[in-house]
Amino acid sequence: MTSFIDYLIGGVSNGAVIALMAIALVLIWRATRVVNFAQVGQAMFTTFVALTVQTVTGSWVLALAVAMVAGAILGVIVQFLVLRPMRRADTSGAIIATFGVLIALQAAVGMIWGGDAQAYPQPFDNAGIVAFGRIWPISVYDLVVIGVTILLVVALSLLFTRTSIGLAMRASAFNPEVARLSGVRVSRVLTFGWALAGVVGAVAGVLVAPSSTVSPTTFDILLVFAFTAAVIGGLDSLVGAVALGVFAGLVISLVSGLSNSGNAPVVALILLALSLITKPDGVFGHHKARAV
Amino acid sequence: MTSLLRFPGGRLVGHAAFVIIIWFLIMRLNDSVDPLANYYIALVAMYATAMFGMVILVGLSGQVSLGNGALMAVGGYVFAVTSLHWQTVPILGVPWNGWWSMAFAAVGGIVVGLLIGGIAARLRGPYLAGLTLGLAVGVPAIANRFPELLGGESGLMITVPYPDGGYAPVEEEVFVDGTVEGQSGDASSVAVPSAEATVSPDDMLTLDNFPAADASAAAPSVDASVSPDDMLTLDNFPAADASAAAPSVDASSGDLGATDLSGAGDLIDAGFIIERWQAGLAITVACIAAFIALNLVRGRQGRVWRAVRDDSIAAAVSGISPAKAKVSAFAVSSLFAALAGAVFAQILSYVGPGAFGLGLSLSLLVGVVLGGRSSLLGAVIGGLLLVWLPEFVLSLAERGGWEDQITNNAPNLIYGLLVVLVVLLAPGGIVGSVQLLISKVTRRAPKGV
Numbered sequence: 205m206t207s208f209i210d211y212l213i214g215g216v217s218n219g220a221v222i223a224l225m226a227i228a229l230v231l232i233w234r235a236t237r238v239v240n241f242a243q244v245g246q247a248m249f250t251t252f253v254a255l256t257v258q259t260v261t262g263s264w265v266l267a268l269a270v271a272m273v274a275g276a277i278l279g280v281i282v283q284f285l286v287l288r289p290m291r292r293a294d295t296s297g298a299i300i301a302t303f304g305v306l307i308a309l310q311a312a313v314g315m316i317w318g319g320d321a322q323a324y325p326q327p328f329d330n331a332g333i334v335a336f337g338r339i340w341p342i343s344v345y346d347l348v349v350i351g352v353t354i355l356l357v358v359a360l361s362l363l364f365t366r367t368s369i370g371l372a373m374r375a376s377a378f379n380p381e382v383a384r385l386s387g388v389r390v391s392r393v394l395t396f397g398w399a400l401a402g403v404v405g406a407v408a409g410v411l412v413a414p415s416s417t418v419s420p421t422t423f424d425i426l427l428v429f430a431f432t433a434a435v436i437g438g439l440d441s442l443v444g445a446v447a448l449g450v451f452a453g454l455v456i457s458l459v460s461g462l463s464n465s466g467n468a469p470v471v472a473l474i475l476l477a478l479s480l481i482t483k484p485d486g487v488f489g490h491h492k493a494r495a496v
Numbered sequence: 497m498t499s500l501l502r503f504p505g506g507r508l509v510g511h512a513a514f515v516i517i518i519w520f521l522i523m524r525l526n527d528s529v530d531p532l533a534n535y536y537i538a539l540v541a542m543y544a545t546a547m548f549g550m551v552i553l554v555g556l557s558g559q560v561s562l563g564n565g566a567l568m569a570v571g572g573y574v575f576a577v578t579s580l581h582w583q584t585v586p587i588l589g590v591p592w593n594g595w596w597s598m599a600f601a602a603v604g605g606i607v608v609g610l611l612i613g614g615i616a617a618r619l620r621g622p623y624l625a626g627l628t629l630g631l632a633v634g635v636p637a638i639a640n641r642f643p644e645l646l647g648g649e650s651g652l653m654i655t656v657p658y659p660d661g662g663y664a665p666v667e668e669e670v671f672v673d674g675t676v677e678g679q680s681g682d683a684s685s686v687a688v689p690s691a692e693a694t695v696s697p698d699d700m701l702t703l704d705n706f707p708a709a710d711a712s713a714a715a716p717s718v719d720a721s722v723s724p725d726d727m728l729t730l731d732n733f734p735a736a737d738a739s740a741a742a743p744s745v746d747a748s749s750g751d752l753g754a755t756d757l758s759g760a761g762d763l764i765d766a767g768f769i770i771e772r773w774q775a776g777l778a779i780t781v782a783c784i785a786a787f788i789a790l791n792l793v794r795g796r797q798g799r800v801w802r803a804v805r806d807d808s809i810a811a812a813v814s815g816i817s818p819a820k821a822k823v824s825a826f827a828v829s830s831l832f833a834a835l836a837g838a839v840f841a842q843i844l845s846y847v848g849p850g851a852f853g854l855g856l857s858l859s860l861l862v863g864v865v866l867g868g869r870s871s872l873l874g875a876v877i878g879g880l881l882l883v884w885l886p887e888f889v890l891s892l893a894e895r896g897g898w899e900d901q902i903t904n905n906a907p908n909l910i911y912g913l914l915v916v917l918v919v920l921l922a923p924g925g926i927v928g929s930v931q932l933l934i935s936k937v938t939r940r941a942p943k944g945v
Contacts, residue, residue, distance in 0.1 A: 239622035241629070289920050295621045297919040299560045300865055304919065307858055308912025314905035420905075424854055428633045431626040439622075466640035473634030476627055477615055 210341040211461035212454050217346035218415075219453020220353035224408035225430035226437065226445035227360070228401040233439045234377040235397035238287060239431070241302040244423035245309030246282065246402055247409030250274045251418055252317045254410045255324055264327035271406040279402025283395055310420040319420060324413035349411045356407060357446055360400075364442075373397055425469055429456065432472045436479040511790045519783040526775050534771035536883050538843050541778035543879035546836035547864045548782075548789040548872055549829030554861070555870030556798060557825035558805035559616060563628030564833045565857030566635035570608050571601040571834030572841035572852060573639070573646060576654045598781075598838050605834020606827050613826025617819040632857040636849035651848020654841060778839045785832050789872055792828060801825055862911045865918055868927030877926050885910060 225243065232240045254271035258264060286301050328345040364370040375383035376393045384390050408430075409423065416422060433452045437444025455475070456468045526537055546568055553561050579597040612631065616624050639646040646652065792798055800821050803811040808818040841847045863882045868874025886907040893903035922929045 233622075239626065241625070286916055286920070296554065296558055296560050296869075297923055299621055299625045300861065301916050301919040303562070303858060303861060304865075304912045304915030306912070307862065307908050307915065311905040311908035311912060315902050315909065318901045319904060421854075425633055428630050431629065435623060435626055464640070466637055469630070469634040469637040470641065473630040476630045480619060480623060480627055481615055 207461070208458070211457045214341040214346075214461070215454040215457025216450065217342070217349040217453070218412075218457060219450035220350050221408050221412040221449075222426065222429045222433050222452050222456075223446045223449025224353055224356065224404055224411070225426055226434040226449045227357070227442060228405035228408065229430055229434040230437070230439060230442055230445045231397055231401040231404065233434070235373065235394050236287060238298045238302065239434075239439070240282075240401065241299070241427065241431075242282060242305035242309060243401065243405045244409075244427040244430075245306040245313075246275060246278045247405040247426075248313055248418070248420060248423050249278060249309050250402075250406035251324070251409035251413050251423075252313055254406075255317075255322065255413070255418060258325060258327075264325075268407065268410050271410045272403045275402035275404075275406025275409075276399040277402070279398040279400075279405075280395055282402075283398035287398075288391075313420040321417035321419040321422065324416075324418050326414045330414070345414065352407065352411060356404065357442075360404075360442065369393070369396065428469060428472055428476075432476040432479075435476060436483075507794060508791060511787055511794075515783050515787040515790070518786075519779065522779050522783075523776060526772060526779060531769050531771040534769065534775040535843075536887075538771065538775035538778040538839075539883045540876075540879040541775065541782040542836050542839045542843060543860070543863055543882050544876045545778070545782045545785045545839065546833050546860055547867070547875035547878050548785050549832030549836075550860050550864040551868075551870060551872055551875050552789065552793065552801065552832075553825050553829035554864055555868075555874075556793065556801040556805060557822055559822060559825065560621060560625045560861075561616075561628040561826075561829070562625060562854070562857045562861060563612065563631035563635075564829065564860050565852055565854065566628075566631040567605055567608060567612075567830045567833035568837030568840060568856060569635050569639075569847075569849075569852035570830075571605050571837030572847040573652075573837075574601040574604040574834070575838035575841045576652045576847040577645065579654060580652065594842070598835065601834045601838035602831055605830045605832075605837075608834075609827040609830020610823060612830070613823035616826055617822040628857075629854075632854045636852050639849045647848065649849060651846055651851070653846055655845070774839075774843050777842065781835050781839050785835060786872065788828075789832070793872060797824070859911070862915055864925075865915050866911075866925055868925030869923070871925070871927040874925050874927040 225247070228243050228247075229239060232238060232243070250271040253274045254267040257270045258267035261267070282305055286305055287298065290298050290301065326345065328343070328348055330343045330345045333340045333342060333344065333347075362370075364374060372383070372388045372393045373396070375386065375388050376390045376397075380390045383393075408426075412423075412426065429452050430449065433448040434445050437446075437448040452472070452475070455471060459467050459471045522537070522541075526534060529537070546564060550561070550564055553559050553564070575597045578600045579592070579594060582592045582596075612628075616627065619627060639651070640648050642648075800811070800816050803814065803816055804818045804821040811821070812818055837852070840851070844851060859882055863878030864875060865878075866881055867876070867878030889903060889906045889910070892898075893906070898906075918925055922932075924932065
């Protein structure tokens with residue numbers, strides 16, 4: 205029983221990272237009705253930027269900040285060059301194009317930093333915290349990860365509910381035409397959404413990097429987990445993305461702990477298939493009648 | 497599903513004659529080139545087989561799938577497991593051979609395709625893409641779940657059933673030992689690193705809080721050289737024969753027009769050449785797939801798929817079941833993927849999670865988008881591109897003295913950028929653009945796709 209609870213506690217920080225990546229997917233979906241499969245490619249790129257900054261300066265905070273800026277820039281670039289010129293009718297095209305960006309970004313990472321897996325230096329103590337006479341399956345670093353995630357989620361919800369840009373984003377997502385008539389510069393707002401998603405994805409990448417190695421394709425599996433969380437959460441809902449992201453982290457930790465880490469993708473696949481069979485619009489999604 | 501089998505009679509004969517002529521010409525070409533070119537031809541045919549299915553699924557029925565690499569894995573593993581474990585055919589009692597394994601792979605592909613298609617038919621674009629992405633990552637991981645049966649990370653080496661093992665008699669020559677050994681040696685040198693590479697993605701979220709428990713898991717992932725060229729797992733195969741690459745590429749690209757048959761007359765049978773035999777197998781399978789695909793695409797079923805893709809409500813009003821159409825597209829594409837996977841397993845003499853990873857699924861998508869999303873010819877051109885471009889880049893790199901990490905990643909960078917450009921500027925791919933150009937010159941409306 206203790207091991208069961210330990211696995212659950214240990215899964216929270218993974219869940220936080222999955223939640224962040226799922227938020228990035230949701231932000232873009234809400235704004236543009238595109239699932240940005242290139243998000244992990246962007247995150248991988250910015251994580252390598254962060255790795256470079258950290259090796260040169262030794263500062264984790266500076267590396268994180270640079271990655272966030274790079275994430276925003278990269279998000280804007282992808283939106284400007286790829287998604288904005290896209291014809292609206294071609295939904296298959298948008299999906300394919302984001303995969304094209306993913307392939308290109310992974311290759312670019314491989315070109316610049318090499319294809320080998322590299323270790324990301326651990327910025328904080330990663331040993332289990334000793335308290336109340338036992339070792340807990342959670343480290344200082346995990347607490348930092350969870351803390352940063354909570355901070356980011358709170359900041360995002362404040363942004364959406366308390367600021368005018370947040371209001372404009374919600375209006376543009378809800379009905380771009382009406383938003384435009386009310387004086388919202390929708391295309392600028394969409395670009396801001398892409399930048400924001402890039403920042404969130406970059407944070408997720410930097411946070412997860414020390415607990416694994418980084419290589420061009422390391423984050424593929426994170427994409428699957430995040431997509432699973434975002435879809436089960438409804439793709440529309442930030443709350444859903446966070447809740448299901450953390451939930452996915454717990455499940456993966458349990459599965460990895462009780463059986464074998466190689467089973468995690470299979471479990472994610474089963475979860476995704478089950479949720480899509482039973483609730484094609486997600487648990488937290490806005491249910492809309494859809495023709496045929 | 498009965499509508500799947502309703503072939504129009506006149507077309508049937510025409511398509512059969514067309515495919516047989518193509519088969520004959522490419523087989524002659526295959527007999528006239530050197531083993532390395534045979535190997536490339538085999539790869540092109542294998543990709544084309546899988547991408548015929550992608551054309552039907554992505555192009556005609558409008559379902560973007562990343563799972564076809566996983567469906568190839570189904571075919572490959574069924575082939576490997578049945579040919580390794582069964583000596584006689586159940587019930588019938590006749591000796592087992594490779595064709596039976598191929599048949600079982602095909603059946604396995606259809607069954608899995610129907611299963612996934614049943615789920616997929618309910619889903620719209622991005623949901624479907626995400627589910628199939630999960631397939632591409634999850635299905636190869638199943639191999640790790642059953643290490644005794646499926647070989648786990650290191651995969652299964654299979655002995656390809658050679659002609660005397662029951663395949664159609666080709667040449668009754670004794671195997672040249674060196675050829676066979678060289679082949680299996682190459683296969684393992686390709687396969688093993690890519691199989692190890694898959695360790696690290698799986699470990700990604702598991703190395704966190706349990707240092708003691710996970711220390712053993714961490715070790716392999718650190719020294720695993722994750723190859724970014726996983727996408728085309730065979731990139732490094734011809735490294736030793738790079739000098740031979742340039743002429744052979746010309747030869748293999750010649751089979752489009754099938755004009756380069758100058759050397760076809762003098763068949764030099766200096767013994768059994770495994771690459772040539774494998775290429776023959778791949779070509780034959782591709783032609784069978786092409787025949788099925790041609791009949792489906794140009795017949796009633798093709799119109800059904802297009803109707804559902806363009807407007808599923810209007811299709812439903814006309815008495816077409818959109819769900820059935822989507823499921824049947826999945827089943828057919830899955831059949832082709834499984835056949836291609838079985839061929840791939842024989843080309844590599846190996847199946848493993850690394851060979852059938854996300855990279856394979858992505859390269860199928862790349863090939864079909866670049867060649868032409870809704871054209872069977874586009875699938876063949878896409879296959880040529882997938883095989884030719886890495887070799888072309890390699891030859892450029894040798895001339896320019898590029899660093900390895902540039903050379904290894906350049907093909908994928910080009911693929912990625914090309915995919916984006918094609919989607920933005922020429923959604924019809926190469927074939928669609930040429931059709932558009934022709935229609936502009938002749939001032940006729942382009943053929944409907």
